[in-house]
Amino acid sequence: MGDAPLGRAVFLDRDGVIVVNHTDYVRSWEQVQFLPGALDALRRLAGTPLAVVVVTNQSAVGRGLMSLDQMWAINAGIAATVSVQGGRLDRVYACPHRPDEGCACRKPAPGMLLAAAADMGLDLSRSYLVGDAVSDVEAAMAVGAQPILVLTGRGEAQRAGLRAKGYDVPVVADLAEAVAWILARETGDGDRQSADGVG
Numbered sequence: 001m002g003d004a005p006l007g008r009a010v011f012l013d014r015d016g017v018i019v020v021n022h023t024d025y026v027r028s029w030e031q032v033q034f035l036p037g038a039l040d041a042l043r044r045l046a047g048t049p050l051a052v053v054v055v056t057n058q059s060a061v062g063r064g065l066m067s068l069d070q071m072w073a074i075n076a077g078i079a080a081t082v083s084v085q086g087g088r089l090d091r092v093y094a095c096p097h098r099p100d101e102g103c104a105c106r107k108p109a110p111g112m113l114l115a116a117a118a119d120m121g122l123d124l125s126r127s128y129l130v131g132d133a134v135s136d137v138e139a140a141m142a143v144g145a146q147p148i149l150v151l152t153g154r155g156e157a158q159r160a161g162l163r164a165k166g167y168d169v170p171v172v173a174d175l176a177e178a179v180a181w182i183l184a185r186e187t188g189d190g191d192r193q194s195a196d197g198v199g
């Protein structure tokens with residue numbers, strides 16, 4: 001990677017953050033339903049220099065409920081729709097394994113984040129992860145990224161789990177609020193940098 005400065009990313013869980021979560025998995029394009037405000041939020045995020053990277057557990061593949069091709073077709077359709085609406089999903093990482101396979105990529109393991117860091121040259125400690133589950137928060141914490149929990153999808157139910165584990169994590173209504181939180185943080189960083197420059 002030479003001397004190029006590391007980039008930063010907003011990692012996004014997919015189901016329950018961008019599209020409606022289904023308890024029996026999103027297994028076809030017909031089941032894909034964008035959450036209210038999600039596409040607008042992704043358009044705002046696209047206006048930042050931050051990479052936008054999806055990291056999604058898709059154990060329906062490992063459970064034999066959906067093929068890898070079907071899963072990637074759904075991801076491609078989501079990315080295309082986001083793009084048409086002015087947003088961007090720079091990369092999508094998916095774990096197809098079942099929990100009992102003990103892989104390194106299924107969240108809460110940080111394998112997908114580490115892969116993205118290697119592939120894209122990212123500083124994970126200065127990146128964000130928006131998710132609707134404790135496993136998302138833990139994947140972020142494992143690499144020192146800033147987790148944000150949304151209350152869409154499983155978020156409302158998972159919030160108690162966060163409290164039980166004593167995690168002090170920002171909790172916001174949805175992806176739009178998460179993006180607003182990130183943009184506010186980023187603006188703050190900018191102010192500090194310009195203040196430093198003046199000094």
Ligand SMILES: [Mg+2]
Nearest residue numbers: 013015016132
């Ligand atoms: Mg989710």
Ligand SMILES: [Zn+2]
Nearest residue numbers: 095103105106
């Ligand atoms: Zn995996």
